[in-house]
Amino acid sequence: MLYTIIKENSYQDSVNLMLLTNKISTMDGINKVQIMMGTPANKDIFKTAGLHTEELEKAAANDMCIVVDTDSEDKIQEVLDEVDQYLNNQAIAGSKEEFETVRTWDKALKALPNANIALISTPGQYAAEEAEKALDNDMHVLIFSDNVSIEDERRIKEKAHEKGLLVMGPDCGTEIVSGVPLAFANVVKQGNIGIVGASGTGIQEVSVQIDRLGGGVTHAIGTGGRDLSDKIGAITMLDAIKGLANHNKTEVITLISKPPAKEVRDEVVQLLQSVSKPVVAIFLGEEPHAHEGNMYYANTLEETAAISVDLAKGNAVKANYYQYNLEVPAVDLKPEQKTIKGLYSGGTLGYEAATLISRGLGLGKSEHHEDGYLLKANGFEVADLGDDIYTQGKPHPMIDPNTRIEFFQKAAQDEQTAIILFDVVLGYGSHEDMAGALLPGIEKIQKAAQENGRNIYFVATVCGTDQDPQNIQEQKAKLEKAGIILRDSNNQAIRTALAMLDIKVEEADKEVVPAKGEAAKTEITVSSAIEKFLNEKPSVINVGLKKFTESITANGGRAVQFDWRPVAGGNERMRKVLSVLR
Amino acid sequence: MYGQYKTIDEANRAVIDQVVSSSPFLVDVVPAKSVIKELNGKVLLHAGPPIKWENMTSPMQGSCVGATLFEGWAANADEAFAMLKNGEIEFIPCHHVDAVGPMGGITSGSMPVLVVENRSGENRAYCTMNEGIGAVLRFGAYSQEVINRLGWFRDVLGPVISKALKVKGDGLNVNVAMAKAITMGDEFHQRNIAGSLIFLKDIAPYIIQTDATDKDKQDVIKFLADTDQFFLNIAMATTKAVMDTARTIQHGTVVTAMCRNGYEFGIRIAGMGDQWFTAPVNTPQGLFFTGYDQDMACPDMGDSAITETFGVGGFAMIAAPGVTRFVGAGGMDDAVKTSNEMMEICIDHNSNFSIPTWDFKGSCLGIDARKVVETGIEPVINTGIAHKEAGVGQIGAGTVRAPLACFEKAIDAYAVKLGLIEPAAE
Structure with missing residues (x-):
């Protein structure tokens, strides 16, 4: 009833x-x-x-x-x-918070007169409108919201570019500005590597690996996934690169993206080649065989971080970053158990798994499949459980374990499944104890499998740093105690899982060759607003999700909470009346 | 489109500039009919937007009976009821004749009214004097005690204060008294102890100098000393005079009046001049004296929300920590939250009335009806709560919200008047 x-x-x-x-x-x-x-x-x-x-x-x-x-x-x-x-x-x-809570832009601007960025996490249909209000007040904008139309994105970004401002997003989950993590981001040591990326978890993994390898980050600027499409033309990416090129503390620029449209790629690469700083780039899914001039290409997120750290420290770039001894656990499997199921909360981490598994299986480029599947071949599957179709009316799998446990169970019921590969993403925004939340489900699966005389192996990586609000050592200990095989990076976790099934993915050495038609090192200029933005701690008007203020105030940024509600309670007539009475 | 102003924001700024530059003085106390010509017939003023007898709450009807008896138009209560029911007595809203009235707001010609002159606009506003607590006309009581007190007001209190003001000459500067009182914990709606004390302090030396009898002087000073809310009515006449000056600018979306008659809540905005925009009133929520509860509360009444329109009262909750618990607002944190929330729908701070407990920010200034609609934040009003039966009087105090629909109707009508939008289909 x-x-x-x-x-x-x-x-x-x-x-x-x-x-x-x-x-x-x-x-x-x-x-x-x-x-x-x-x-x-x-x-x-x-x-x-x-x-x-x-x-x-x-x-x-x-x-x-x-x-x-x-x-x-x-x-x-x-x-x-x-x-x-x-x-x-x-x-x-x-009621204990130190920041002010407001309900209107007027009040927000009075509460934080030096605000330089608005973090917008309203429902998508309202995000563009709020972003424009922020731009009108000369603020940079980070749009966390998704479901913003590409036309709106184009219009907002053009307007921002005209005004010398940056619009990061929409659908941009991750940002680090002068050591202050925004939205879903890790607490990464500060250093001299500037990241610009079109993927949230790609930025998270690279920044975490940089931290693990002893490097540090100046800024990590997320552009939103569609920025490098031909419809947007990398407006944000280009401005961000120019900003980092002019930012004194940034000595290495690291770029993360899925393969962009050809013309867009050419424009971005041309700009990068004219930068006088070394650049490391990963176009996920591509298989580069050489570095070109000052541009170093990586195949995996971990390699991206490793090259960046070597450059940042003034070390020579190695010809090969994959010559380590991967410890491969012995397995006891039934003959029909031949496949890996990758069930990811981080889209780009999943994409990396799909790419490496495809290569291991000798398949062609992985096409995007329906239902959030990044790979579905020969019984091997990789799914991005953060895909829109799984998050309609449900929290993202980085916040909520339920969708993942459901998919773990489904995977375990498949007789072919030998290994379940997954990620635990830490940092601000994520669940406070995802390991603990997943464990009961995992243990149930392990027990049921054993009762059937089978083993199901779980291989995972924890994407996080020692400084993250969750205790990473505790998270790892919990998972290891339950017999989960942990690796330090997503790359290593994927390779371990493959090796457990006797599948190897070889990586050839890369030489440095001169850049084709190398651009002249020209003077790159950037707006004073962007220059200023990159040289101070952010002052944020947080429009929407209140929990996003935590990372800001805890890391030296300033915030004012804008408890956003639909204008006039969503009353259409009143919205119209208000818009004509501006 | 907005007269001499380029934008609504500019027009609104002009309206609030009028509020800030106001210069209100209490200049006299006179019989109402001597300054309000409409009161020379069988006419009563009432609080809120226009209302018919049958829609009045029981306390407001009781007040009408009391006033009818006081004027001698009827010999007894039954006769008075009959006359009122038969339509023998005309009703006019206080607001239509430069006046404001507390609770029922019932004002008749012989009642003395405070006269406040705003010298920046050269206009005047009127309000009856506060009767104290207990059985009082404004809550619908019409016993002999009430009628006798009104007689004493007419014969002694009014004339003595009038004489004292004449001895003083040039009137009492109300802005100065309010600026002092707000630093002493008054918000001018639920709490007026400091203002009342300042008034007594300012007027007492002149009362002594009048030619009134010693007994009358003693009685007047005793009454003023006993009546904690005496200043409320001065504040009401003052804020009415100031808002009336401001609304001579007939452009923009600043709210220029809020009032209630127990049946409807009404507001005016600058750009729509004298037109009322109404919606059914809410019933105040709050704390009740022992023996009374929420079910006995009368729906919201009174022109006293003119104080909130001006930016004090509930808007200045943070200035009056002493009453926050009484009006159900909890502690200091809640008081500051209330005032901060009200600032979301206001245009600026009024630096004339700096509030120490609010980091010396000025009181709220200029309710923008657009902001009310945009945010859905309804203005909060501190108010006494009347018993829903006439004559019982005040049974508690609390807060009530101005209904959103008034503000929606007002800005809709303004947009239509400006030709910016077609009227909504019915």
């Missing part, structure tokens, strides 16, 4: 409500529950979940809607009490 409770004018952001939904769904006697704001889009999600009711239709965008499927009406009060307690407790947690 479905019960509907509408809490009028009780706005909460969607992540909060998802976490709350998870919490309520674990209560005894609850078959199913969904808690969301009553927007038209959310009502559709209720429909899809089979939790749509007539009462729901009356709810407005600022009303919190709770639909509970339970056999006993008595449970409703329990649910309501739990909801209230959850919401009240977060209010208490929020």
Whole structure:
């Protein structure tokens, strides 16, 4: 039986409500529950979940809607009490903060007059509008939100470029500005390597590996995944490179991207070749065989970090970064157990796994498959569980273990599966104890397999640093105690998993050859706003998810929390009236 | 489009500049009908936007009965009820005749009113005097005790203060009194102890010099000393006079009046002149005196929300830590949160009224109706809570929110008036 409770004018952001939904769904006697704001889009999600009711239709965008499927009406009060307690407790947690909380741009600008960047994590359909307001106030913008149209992205980025500002994102999860991690990012030692990348977890892995290898980072600038498409033309990437080229403390520039459109790539490479600093680049999925002039090409994220650190320290770049002895655990497998299932929370980490496994299997370039699969061949599978189709109405797998455990179980039921390969991504934004959250599910799978006389091996990497808010040593210890085979990098984890099935991926030496048609080293100029941005600690107007303020204030940045809500509660007529009365 | 102003922001700035540069003086106390010509017939003023007898709350009807008896239009309460019901007495909102009235706001011609003159705009505003607590007309009581007190107001209190003000000459500067009182913990709606004390201190030397009898002097000083909320009505007349000057600029979206009649909440914005935008009133929430509870609370009444319109009252919660608990706002943290929240819908701070507990920021200045709609933050009003039955009086105090719909209607109408948008289909 479905019960509907509408809490009028009780706005909460969607992540909060998802976490709350998870919490309520674990209560005894609850078959199913969904808690969301009553927007038209959310009502559709209720429909899809089979939790749509007539009462729901009356709810407005600022009303919190709770639909509970339970056999006993008595449970409703329990649910309501739990909801209230959850919401009240977060209010208490929020009352101790040092930063100001505001509801309008005017107030935000007064609270932090020197704000130089807006971090926007509103629902996607509102992100462009808020980004423009930030640009109008001469702020750089980091758009964490996804679902921003490419037309909007183009328009905003052109406007920013005109004004000498940077728009990072949309769908940009990771950023480090002068040692201050923004959104989903790790606490990485400061140094002389400047990263610019079009992929969030790519930046996370490279910055973490740099830290592990004894190097450090000045900035890590995420551009958003579509920046290098021909529709955007790398507007942000080009400005960011120019910024790093002019930034004194940055001595090495490291670039991370999926292979861009040809013309875009040419433009980026041409700019990089005119930079007087050494550049390390990885175009994920490509197989470079040589370095060109001051540009060093890497095949894996770990190699990218290793070359960067050697350059940063003034060491010679090695011809080969893969000549280590990989410890390969002995395996005891049934004859039909021949495949690896890579189940990733980090998209780029998954992409790297798909690439290396494809090479190991002698397959061609891996095409993007449906349903978030990055590889699906010969029983081998790699899935990006952070793909949009898995995160509709559910938290990202870096925050929530449930989708992953579900896929682990499915993988274990496949008789062919020998190894489950996965990542645990630490840092701000991520779950506070993902190892602990995954373990019960993993142990259950291991036990069930053993009862069937089979072994399922888990191979993983923990993407994190000693400085991260989660205790990385504790995370690793938990996983190792459960028999999970851990490696220091995603690259090594993938190669270990392959080697356990007797599959090897060889890497040839790379020589340095002169760049083709080398561009003249020209003077590169950058706007004063970008130059200034790269030379100070960020002052952030955090528009949306409150938890993003944590990393800022804990690492020497300043923040003001903008508790964003839809303008006029989403009332369309009022939005129009307000827009004509500007 | 916005007169001499290029943008709405500019027009709004002009309106709030008028508020900041105001110069209000309490100049006299006079019979209402001597300054409000409409009161020379069988007419009563009431709080809030226009209302019919049948829609009035029981306390407001009780006040009407009291005023009818006080004016001698009826011999007893039954007769008074009948006259009022039959439409023999006309009702006019206080706001339409330069006046404001607390709670029921019922004002009749013989009642003495405070006269505040805003010298920056050369306009005047009027308000009856505070009756103290207990059985009082503004909460709907009409017993003999109430009528007798009104008589004493007419015959003694009003004339004595009037004489004292004349001895003083040039009136009392209200901005100065308010600037002092806000640093002493008043927010001018729920708490006026400091302001009342300052008024007594300022006026007492002149009362002594009048030709009133010693007994009258003693009674007047005793009454002023006993009446903690006396200054509320001075603050109301003052903020009304100031907002009326400001709203001579008929452009922009600054809220120029907020008031309630127990049935509807009404607001005005500068750009729409005299037009009211109304929505059903809310009922205040708060703390109740022993023996009373929320179910007995009367829906929101009174023109006293003119203080919030000016930027004090609930907006200045942080100035009055003494009453935050009383109005249900919790501790200092909640008080600062309330004032910070109200700043989200205001344009600036009024540096005339610097609040020490708010890092000396000035009080809130200029409610922008657009910001109310944009954020959904409804103005908060500190208020006394009347019993829903006439004559019981005040049963508690708390806060109430101005309904969002008033502000939505106001800016919608303004956008339509400017021809920027088609009227919404019904």
